[in-house]
Amino acid sequence: MDQKEVSGISFQIDFSQPLYEQILNQIRSAIVRGEIGLGEKIPSVRELARGLHINPNTVMRAYQELERDGLTEKRRGQGTFVTSSSKRVEAFRMEVAKEQIHTFIEQMKNLGLTWENVRAYIDQLLDDDKGGENP
Amino acid sequence: MDQKEVSGISFQIDFSQPLYEQILNQIRSAIVRGEIGLGEKIPSVRELARGLHINPNTVMRAYQELERDGLTEKRRGQGTFVTSSSKRVEAFRMEVAKEQIHTFIEQMKNLGLTWENVRAYIDQLLDDDKGGENP
Amino acid sequence: MDQKEVSGISFQIDFSQPLYEQILNQIRSAIVRGEIGLGEKIPSVRELARGLHINPNTVMRAYQELERDGLTEKRRGQGTFVTSSSKRVEAFRMEVAKEQIHTFIEQMKNLGLTWENVRAYIDQLLDDDKGGENP
Amino acid sequence: MDQKEVSGISFQIDFSQPLYEQILNQIRSAIVRGEIGLGEKIPSVRELARGLHINPNTVMRAYQELERDGLTEKRRGQGTFVTSSSKRVEAFRMEVAKEQIHTFIEQMKNLGLTWENVRAYIDQLLDDDKGGENP
DNA sequence: GTGGTCTAGACCACG
């Protein structure tokens, strides 16, 4: 594991998983949660590669996926920018959320767990967290 | 995708994902939900491989993982059997559940969704399902 | 995408495609369709660059291509002018048209479509347009 | 330019254009025109790379696009196969056709040509072709 | 400076 910050975006890289997926996911998260604003520039391929000590091709691959998702746009000679359309970002967020929720429900079914039990477990888990935070 | 049944266990195989993982997960599910009883025999590697039209090595790998999880035991000359210990099955179930739940919570955080919203969404989803099931 | 007008010529710039090509094509179109008359002056490199908020080098490159095509001429100290020869414009128009038509025919072949079907499709498309235009 | 055949699919490679796009387009064409049948295997990444004397990564990139288009599926350890769904192929064909037709109409408009003239030109072009073929 | 394409070659997971 490895924690780094490049141009105000923080990355944690784990070399046992595909690097391009981790970069992809972490930039996605940052966009979707508004940590990178609409229309903002993200680091250039080379800059991020330098900052994370990885190969530019690996970063490029992540960036191509981001663009395919409609979350970013390239401007020739200027770099890569987050889309200015909050609609797109929101649509993407909801699409991913639905998919992950359905997968999760399926998993719980496969384990023979009822939603009532799972819900209660998570409720308590998050309550405990709240109690223990910033005392 | 492909739906098949071998010795009373049903499998759906998707050739675009690791086959051994799918077999592993589907047998795990069947055990954990009691579809295969404690102490019961599961198909031999060869039988399952023939039934699913896949390579025996692939089935073998799934079986090795099951044994490492403590969910099955080999008996020389007789085949592979589900453990007789309900404790083990239960412990395994809880371990997997916790892991999947924590992963899910992490995902929802990454999307900037609050647990309240997610909970409400799933609550409604499952309510609708109940009302609308094919009678 | 971006819609702007400079010296009576309207431009739409899409930053994900080569800017110089877009400028080139849009000025070509304007000349070929007579929106800029024979012998007329077109904006200076600097003026157009300022108007479109892009680099003068980029505009320059487009202008060089226009001159190579024989569609424009530079006059020292006065600026760039559309050729006065309607022959040249016409020749250029036909050359480009032929090239684009042949490319299109090739594409339709590659899709396994017959010219009869394509023709019928376009015929109908344009008929509908006529009937349904925003009145 | 370079004309080669690999596993019954013929390729013409022009080193002045992106190789992966050419491979992509040529396999797409072959699928869409039925030269490669539904469910059929296409050459492995390495085999095609060897056959065309190019790098496997370049072929892989083309194959990833094909899969994104829904025209092919990978089967682990077995290779890459054309989808068995004629629906998908047809949908893809129509989508691409529409896009190319609309682009073409736009181009003709930009040249100030009427559809009547263009249609007549192509009609004649294809008639001439017919006359000159296999006499 | 930006991104895009390509190569050669390594190592991995899977079947």
Added chain:
DNA sequence: GTGGTCTAGACCACA
């Protein structure tokens, strides 16, 4: 054997 990931380094088009 299959595809997938990653690197290092080259060369190109564009702004």
